[in-house]
Amino acid sequence: MELVVKQPSAKKRKRSRRLFVRTKVCRFCSDAEAELDYKEPKTLRIFLTERAKIIPRRISGNCAKHQRKLTLEIKRARHLALLPFTSAHS
Numbered sequence: 251m252e253l254v255v256k257q258p259s260a261k262k263r264k265r266s267r268r269l270f271v272r273t274k275v276c277r278f279c280s281d282a283e284a285e286l287d288y289k290e291p292k293t294l295r296i297f298l299t300e301r302a303k304i305i306p307r308r309i310s311g312n313c314a315k316h317q318r319k320l321t322l323e324i325k326r327a328r329h330l331a332l333l334p335f336t337s338a339h340s
């Protein structure tokens with residue numbers, strides 16, 4: 251019988267809590283110029299993932315008020331086909 255030498259279990263790597271430096275302030279509160287509007291899909295697109303999902307508040311850093319507005323405007327824009335519901339089907 252072969253003796254199996256167990257390797258010392260690799261200690262679980264401590265993951266750094268925040269991989270990305272996130273913007274803590276809501277960009278719509280800080281920037282009066284930035285407007286939330288379904289007619290501005292360029293602005294809304296920043297808050298969509300590759301698969302066209304809306305980025306959650308804890309990541310985007312938006313305040314509750316603006317996140318609510320954001321989802322509403324994104325949904326409006328989707329309805330008008332200015333934004334995708336999902337990534338393109340292949």
Ligand SMILES: [Zn+2]
Pocket residue numbers: 276277278279280312313314315316
């Ligand atoms: Zn805000």
